Amino acid sequence: MDFRRLHPLLRLSARPLLSFCRGVNIYDDEMDQIARPDWHLIMDGKYNKGLAFTIKERQRLGIMGLMPCSVRSIEDQMEAARTNFEARPSDISRFTYLSAVHHRHRRLYYRFIRENIERVLPIVYTPTVGDVVATYGLNFQHATSLFISIHDKGHIRDLMHNWIDDGVRAICVTDGGRVLGLGDMGANAMGISLGKMILYTALGGLPPSTLMPVCLDVGTDNQSLLQDPLYVGSRIPRVKGPEYEELVEEFMQAAVKCFGHTVFIHFEDFATPNALKFLDKYQYKYCCFNDDIQGTGATGLAAFINVERITGLKLEDTVFVFVGAGSAALGIANMLVMELEERGISYEEATKNIYLMDADGLLTCESPNAPEQAKRFVKPMEPVKDLLAVLEKLKPSVLVGATGIGGLFNEQVLKTMAKNHERPAVFALSNPTTNSECTAEQAFTYTEGRVLFGSGSPFPPVVINGKRYTPAQANNCLTFPGIALAAITAKARYLPNSVFSVVSHELARNTTQEQLDAGTLFPAIKDASKVAFNVGVALAQYLFDNDLSNIYPKPDDVCEFVKKSLYTFEYQNSLPATWDYPEQPPTPPAKTQPEIDPQEKKKKE
Incomplete structure (x- = not known):
């Protein structure tokens, strides 16, 4: 893309400006004949290598002298980035620093994340991304994503043609309806879409120029956001019903018209009813995916398969209790049913040992507010509201928390799980860390180190009686x-x-x-x-x-x-390729017509 389109000032050549400032040598014929690339484009994050430009590249690209003469390798730059990163006083300031690196040096940014993923993941993803979402308006700096508001209805295709890169192959879209354990975050949820796209490249190796983060801004019911003077979204109550669904439909149609029918559309952090509705509507019409349901489901099922490998207890004989009946819990539970049916287990047997709880207690046939999508898991039994009573009655060996309620799995809950099973499995999946149902330290301490533990947020290793336990992170990344x-x-x-x-x-x-x-x-x-x-x-x-x-x-x-499709995390030559041509024979002189004698010409006439 020609970034000179973005602002009239970028059309000015640096050379005439310098001449004007000097007040002399306004016109230099020798310099005027040299074509120089636009340095704004060279310094764009997509192409910029900073001090890794070689001297030859600097000379040929016309940027010699615009930086010190030192030449650094990408490894040197990585070390400089690491030093800067660690020098920041807080996680949110580390996130801000990395965002600046992304703006200046895109390839260095993704390599830094990839090679330091354990240290950096909590910064660009959960839990710090929760703080990023909460303060999105405060920290908004420049356009790296596409906002589509309810007021753009009827013009979404026009907006997509404004996107900064050609060749989009993947879109991560959110409407901010239910972000982590934070609830309705409106347009601030763009931080989540950006975080997902970062990991597409850093972990999946997908070229960043092919990715487009999108937020469908349909308002918010979060009153604190509506009253926040720094909020960046539409200050209207969240739009629902036909108008909202028509916007999503227009978005889906515009995406395939602009980028082709194979464009990958990732739904993120839609409220559970909408997430399930759109997945059911679009799954077989588009190349689409819901991470909260299907990604979480796949991650959870992998954990269950490994629990089976460790304990030897078959999944069909395992009792599961899911606390929370939202998209995450339903995604995992449905994926588990699918796995059991693949093993030849009947539908009735596959759902028999899977129990769900919501805010009103265990879902039974008498539950008045059971979500439609959860009704396959309701049981013909007396309602039980208390979690501890449920554990005593059902004695599950797998307990899954997806509630957003921090500390729900207290000492009594964890000790009950340990009392009933030698190797209980406990999953505290809610994010960010403050919303986790229990910490790793609590899980290992109250089960005497016997727990098989997985969490949505990262936790440090735990030492009990001199033995070190490393918590597993059930992370969709x-x-x-x-x-x-x-x-x-x-x-x-x-x-x-x-x-x-x-x-x-x-x-x-x-x-x-x-x-x-x-x-x-x-x-x-x-x-x-x-x-x-x-x-x-x-x-x-x-x-x-x-x-x-x-x-x-x-x-x-x-x-x-x-x-062969993967993004390259190394710097390549910034100059176009050159090659030798054979020496061409000299151009023959032009043929001239012999002069005609005027007398002869007169005779012919």
């Missing part, structure tokens, strides 16, 4: 980058539920036996990029093998095919 990589690379037509079983089993296989022996249910976050690639290859293979790809013929080597 282990699944959605690989899902996106496969869908985009294979140009998936749509993503049926069966693909997420492939994802779950591949993720479970990436957990080593050594990790399982230590009670760890997931691969280490430091290996997230390797896991994303493995998941991407396994899923792409499935898409090709099951006629779900728009690419024909199928590649002979799917692994190599996927590898």
Whole structure:
């Protein structure tokens, strides 16, 4: 893209400006004949290498002298970035620093995240992303995303043509209806879409120029946002009903018209009823995916498969209690049912041992407010409201929390789980950290270190009686980058539920036996990029093998095919390629007509 379009000042050449400032040598014929690239474009984050530009590149690109003569390798720049990152006093200031690096040096930014993922993930993703969302208006600086408001209805295609990059292949869209455990965050939820897109590149290896984060700004019912003078969104109550659904429909149609029918559309942080509604409506019409339901479901199922490997207790014989009946809990529970049915278990048997609780207690046939999508899990039994009573009555070996209520799994709850089972499994999935149902320290302490634990937010290792326990993070970053990589690379037509079983089993296989022996249910976050690639290859293979790809013929080597599509985290030569041409023979002199004698000409006439 020609960034000189963005502002009239960018059309000015640096050379005439310098001449004007000097007041002499206004016109220099020798300099005037040299064509120089626009330095604004060279210094754009997409192309800028900073001190990694070689002297030859600086001279040829006309930027020599605009920076010190020192030349740094990308490794040197990584060390400088690491020093700057660690020098910041808080996580939110570290996020701000990284955002500035992204604006100036895009390739360095993604490499820094990829190579320091354990340290950086909590900054660009949960839990710090919760603070980013809460303060989004305060920290908004420049356009890196696309906002579509309810007032743009009828003109969404026009907005998409304003996007800063061509060749979009993936979109992450949110309406901010239910962000983490924070609730309705309106247009501030763009921070979530941006965070997902960062991990698409840093872990999945997808080129950032092919990604577009989107927020559908349909207002908010969050009164604190509506009264916040720094709020960036529409100051109207959240639009619902037909007008809202028509906006989403227009968005979906505009996306495929602008970017093709294989564009991958990732739904993020829609309120549960809307998330389920749109997934049901669009799953087989578009190449789309809901991370809160399907990504969380695939991650949760992988954990259950590994619990089965550790304890030896078959999933069909395991009693599960899900506390929370939102999109995350329903996604995992439905994925579990699908897995059991794949094993030949009948639907009735598959749902028999899966129990859900909401704010009113255990979901039973008498529950008045049971969500429609959860009714397959209601049980013909007396209602029980108290969690501790549910645990005593049902004695589940797997307890899953997706409530957003911090501290819900208290000492009595955890000790009851440990009393009933030798290796209880407890999942505190709510984000950010303050909303986690329990901490890792509480889980290991109150179960005497016997718990198989997974959390949505990261927790440090726990030491009990001299033994060190490393908590597993049940983080969707282990699944959605690989899902996106496969869908985009294979140009998936749509993503049926069966693909997420492939994802779950591949993720479970990436957990080593050594990790399982230590009670760890997931691969280490430091290996997230390797896991994303493995998941991407396994899923792409499935898409090709099951006629779900728009690419024909199928590649002979799917692994190599996927590898060739990956973003390069190294600097390349910034100069166009040059090559030798053979010396051309001299141009023959032009033929001239012989002069005609005037007398002869007169005779002819």
